Amino acid sequence: xxxxxxxxxxxxxxxxxxxxxxxxxxxxxxxxxxxxxxxxxxxxxxxxxxxxxxxxxxxxxxxxxxxxxxxxxxxxxxxxxxxxxxxxxxxxxxxxxxxxxxxxxxxxxxxxxxxxxxxxxxxxxxxxxxxxxxxxxxxxxxxxxxxxxxxxxxxxxxxxxxxxxxxxxxxxxxxxxxxxxxxxxxxxxxxxxxxxxxxxxxxxxxxxxxxxxxxxxxxxxxxxxxxxxxxxxxxxxxxxxxxxxxxxxxxxxxxxxxxxxxxxxxxxxxxxxxxxxxxxxxxxxxxxxxxxxxxxxx
Numbered sequence: 001x002x003x004x005x006x007x008x009x010x011x012x013x014x015x016x017x018x019x020x021x022x023x024x025x026x027x028x029x030x031x032x033x034x035x036x037x038x039x040x041x042x043x044x045x046x047x048x049x050x051x052x053x054x055x056x057x058x059x060x061x062x063x064x065x066x067x068x069x070x071x072x073x074x075x076x077x078x079x080x081x082x083x084x085x086x087x088x089x090x091x092x093x094x095x096x097x098x099x100x101x102x103x104x105x106x107x108x109x110x111x112x113x114x115x116x117x118x119x120x121x122x123x124x125x126x127x128x129x130x131x132x133x134x135x136x137x138x139x140x141x142x143x144x145x146x147x148x149x150x151x152x153x154x155x156x157x158x159x160x161x162x163x164x165x166x167x168x169x170x171x172x173x174x175x176x177x178x179x180x181x182x183x184x185x186x187x188x189x190x191x192x193x194x195x196x197x198x199x200x201x202x203x204x205x206x207x208x209x210x211x212x213x214x215x216x217x218x219x220x221x222x223x224x225x226x227x228x229x230x231x232x233x234x235x236x237x238x239x240x241x242x243x244x245x246x247x248x249x250x251x252x253x254x255x256x257x258x259x260x261x262x263x264x265x266x267x268x269x270x271x272x273x274x275x276x277x278x279x280x281x282x283x284x285x286x287x288x289x290x291x292x293x294x295x296x297x298x
Contacts, residue, residue, distance in 0.1 A: 057082045063089035078106050081185030083123045104170040107178045132182050139175045140243050143208050147236045150211045157223050162215040169212040176205040192298045200291045203284040210280040235264050249296055261285050
């Protein structure tokens with residue numbers, strides 16, 4: 001990123017202007033009279049030709065032989081903000097895996113071209129700045145719903161319900177991926193908060209994963225005891241309490257939350273063989289509390 005300083009010049013009685021860097025003007029072939037878009041981002045201004053805003057970034061991915069690296073590469077390119085992703089693969093069956101990734105983890109993307117050994121997927125929706133807050137709140141609500149469904153499945157010892165929890169986690173992953181992509185591609189209106197919000201979305205994703213793993217672990221290993229279920233119920237209550245603090249910040253309530261989560265964490269440590277997956281939730285709630293405090297300062 002190149003930084004330059006420009007002096008403000010007064011034109012007429014009240015119009016203030018600054019000059020554009022000549023190298024940037026030449027690079028984008030700008031002419032006198034052309035329009036630029038000026039976007040206000042808190043204390044900053046973002047200036048760009050409209051074609052830059054609308055340009056489509058492309059990424060080529062070689063799926064190769066292994067599935068895991070290929071899957072992570074596709075979701076990684078999505079999160080990083082690429083609009084068009086071309087994927088080459090050696091196994092024709094991989095197209096089904098790619099379709100599954102799009103369906104479960106990539107909002108707005110569709111396959112627009114498919115061949116025997118490659119395909120092209122593209123974002124057909126676009127993004128606007130006001131979408132982030134709506135989707136972020138949706139993630140919170142989905143996690144609260146997931147935590148309650150997890151508890152109900154464990155209380156009833158219903159293995160089918162435990163299995164269904166992972167499908168709710170797929171939906172949460174789709175929305176978290178969308179938010180991460182949004183922050184990297186567009187950013188937040190307050191640029192100082194972008195990194196903090198990115199970390200917060202990743203933490204919410206990990207909280208959802210911990211509930212899913214707890215259900216799948218209990219389904220395959222052994223059912224939990226009543227005292228374990230009471231502890232999960234206590235944690236769920238504090239998670240909902242945190243959701244209210246996140247959107248209605250209060251220092252006293254935040255202090256109370258951190259104290260309660262610390263005590264729950266200590267209780268879980270005595271039951272690691274049965275509740276070790278929820279250790280992640282307590283750690284991430286504590287981390288998120290720190291993030292929320294920092295967001296209040298910016």
